Amino acid sequence: MQVSFKKLDIPEVVQIMTRTFEDNRGFFIETYKHSDFRANGIPNMFVQDNYSYSVKGVLRGLHYQEHPKAQGKLVMIWEGEIFDVAVDVRKGSPTYGKWVGTVLSARDYSSLYVPVGFAHGFCVLSETAKVMYKVTQEYSPESEGGIIWNDPEIGIRWPDAAPLVSERDARLPMLREADINFAYGEELT
Numbered sequence: 001m002q003v004s005f006k007k008l009d010i011p012e013v014v015q016i017m018t019r020t021f022e023d024n025r026g027f028f029i030e031t032y033k034h035s036d037f038r039a040n041g042i043p044n045m046f047v048q049d050n051y052s053y054s055v056k057g058v059l060r061g062l063h064y065q066e067h068p069k070a071q072g073k074l075v076m077i078w079e080g081e082i083f084d085v086a087v088d089v090r091k092g093s094p095t096y097g098k099w100v101g102t103v104l105s106a107r108d109y110s111s112l113y114v115p116v117g118f119a120h121g122f123c124v125l126s127e128t129a130k131v132m133y134k135v136t137q138e139y140s141p142e143s144e145g146g147i148i149w150n151d152p153e154i155g156i157r158w159p160d161a162a163p164l165v166s167e168r169d170a171r172l173p174m175l176r177e178a179d180i181n182f183a184y185g186e187e188l189t
Contacts, residue, residue, distance in 0.1 A: 003033070005040040008100040013086045014042065014113040015102050016074075029109050031076060032134070042113050046074065046134040054124045054131070059163035061121015062087055062147040062172070066181050069140035073120055073133050076111040077104040080129030082122040083159050087147065089175065090117040093184035097175055099156050106130075117182040119147050123158050145180065146172040 002019035021028045032046075054060065062085070065071040075084055085101040103125070104110050114120045122131065149158070149165060151174045172178075 003030070003036055005036075005042075008086075008102065010086065010088055010095045010098060010100045012088075012115050013100050013118065014040065016111045016113065018109050018111070020109055031109075031111070032074070042074070043072070043136070045072070045136040048135050048138050050133045050135065050139075052131045052133075054129050055164070056124050056127050057160050057162075057164045058129075059121065059123040059149050059158065059160065059165050059169070061085065061169065062119035062149055063121065064089060064119045064145050064180075064182075065137060065140060065143045066145050066179075067143075069137045069143035070116040070182070072116050072136040073114045074111055074135075075104065075114060075120070075122070076132045076134070077106050077109065078130040078132055079106050080124065080126035081105040081107075082124055082126075082129050082131060084112050084122045085120065085156055086112070086114045087119040087121075087154055087156070087175075088117065089119050089147070089178070089180050090182045090184040090186070091180065093117075096184070097154055099154055101156065117184075117186065121149055123160055123163055125159060145178060147175050147178050148172045151175050
């Protein structure tokens, strides 16, 4: 696998750039290889794949799943382009309430690893986007949580000032009001 791993400004969040092998038949990509990911601090604990399709201007997030069903996510883009964001929600962390964002694009099939203890969201930049998430725990409705996408204390600079947001996401609390059970120093998965 010819891949590069780039730690973002919050180093637990990692952007993965995958080499694409193209010819006149199409292309081939290795999207995940245990030994390469493990060597770069990303555990082999993926247990479920999720897939979403969204149109331009859709914003999904900011979501997380709490302990004991907390999820790490490997977010991969298959069609289109998104602005992908991770917010540190680990109490006691030196980067608590801080965010990192990056563009993920199907032009280069980049992906992002978002570990446990981070809220995740994205905004669609292209006409449509198809996104796949590998997660480290199965979906657990009783464990799901989130933060409002436009919390002024976090201050994410989203590319769309008036995104299309679900009713559920529009009712999420601000970070200071959220019930979060993550603590800095816990093992990230």
